[in-house]
Amino acid sequence: MNEPTDPKNPTGSTESAQPLDTRVLTRTAEHLADRYAGVFSPDLVERMVFESYAALSRTARVRTHLAGLAGHFAADRLAALAHTRNAGAGPQQYAVPQVLFLGEHDTGRAQIAAALLADHAGETITVRSAGLLPGAALEPLVVAALAERGIGTEDLYPKPVTEDVVAGADWVITFGTLHGIPVPAGATHQDWDVEGVLEADPDMVHAVVEELENRVQALYEQIRARPPAHLRG
Incomplete structure (x- = not known):
């Protein structure tokens, strides 16, 4: 970094x-x-x-x-x-809340969750994803599952986690562990126990997308109900 x-x-x-x-x-x-x-x-x-x-x-x-x-x-x-x-x-x-989804490779769950939240929130929230060991491309089944929901993936690509992106996050969502990544002061951290999609079959990927959809909707409501303190009017 x-x-x-x-x-x-x-x-x-x-x-x-x-x-x-x-x-x-x-x-x-x-x-x-x-x-x-x-x-x-x-x-x-x-x-x-x-x-x-x-x-x-x-x-x-x-x-x-x-x-x-x-x-x-x-x-x-x-x-x-x-x-x-x-x-x-x-x-x-x-000037809007910033959410970071942090995954292992940024090719599966983090990308799905980020795409779903961005689809819900539009310009009211800035959404990012990153990977500790970023892969080369999104999992093909992830691309297909998002496309079925009308979510484009042409602008999505795996990204490494960087200090600036972590420091700018108001919400940090991980999948399993932070791996030593420090949560910024004042930020909210949640760890989501969601099955990985690496080498998963289509049914498993769809189940993961459904679970992440529910979690993302809940997160969106939390952020809307209580935005970060430094952004409250």
Whole structure:
């Protein structure tokens, strides 16, 4: 989760980003720096973008769209950081409750729960998922089960857990254990005992989705009834 010393060599090795990716990442950093002008320095934004690229590249099977995904990942991390700092400018994502679903690989339960909550809450809650050991892609049966509910998965991808995303969370939902991840002061932690979906059959995946649907609905009502203290008017 540490930032690279050289953002143009984000992997921290002799292998740097491809020239085309570097150009895309640089343009992304410029756009994000403009969006967060007065909130974050351009250097911090650039480091975040290239670090996000490095983090995703470690597990990416296909690198065609890696630079674009890194831009989305960096934007999400910057929004979390802005929420943590209670920034007075920039995008309004920091002004709503933030929920983080933390799984082992971010390919199954965490992604399902995050997608379901985002579907329920719309823009009233910012929802994220992350994995301690992120996989390369969502489980195919998870993609199919969400599609059956009309939830698109084209923008979903496994992400590593980072300090900024954890620190920005008002609710942290885990599946089994925190694995030493510190819950931010003032945040609410819940651990959900829900069966995993790795190598599960379609019936098991559907059962997990149904259980998570019920839990997500309950969580949504809890958040609506009692939003985080720092966001109460």
